[in-house]
Amino acid sequence: MNYLFRSLALAFALWFAVAPSASAAEDFRLVYFPHEDVRSDFHNDWGNARSGGRRHKGTDIFAAKHSKVVAVADGFVTAMGKSGRAGYYVRITHQDGWESWYMHLNNDNPGSDDGSGGLEAAFPPGLEEGMYIPAGTVVGFVGDSGNAEATSPHTHFELHTATRRVNPYPYLADAHGRWFRVMELKSKLR
């Protein structure tokens, strides 16, 4: 009986957790929040001024170094590597040409800020360009590579349509809210 009650409660709560809210963006849906760590800190920093007259074209999501970065939806790994400004990065292409970008992945050896970690510090073993991966697959580890060396470890997250970059914040807030409710429920049922 207790088991039945718990199963029904879980089913109801999961339905509630994944049902779209009125404020949710309808055009693309983040099935997962990009960090496994639900306590990640982020706010709407789209358009904030950056050096050289640039504007911030993403959302910075702060979390502990080495914590897991996950794919927000099913898709293909269409780019992964290293560049000066982004540091270690990975790009996933989703349905209808939507893309998610994850930058400043980890470049440090464990317990250090040495900047000399290789690919294995940034990406999980086996992740390769061209792979199809389901939502929630680990695609990297939180870090401070590229021009983020002087900041707290964070993922610079971008969302692109086939033609432009969009402010990822409302999508992240929606996904984070759903994820948080699931985690809260899980802790109550334990």
Ligand SMILES: [Zn+2]
């Ligand atoms: Zn950023």
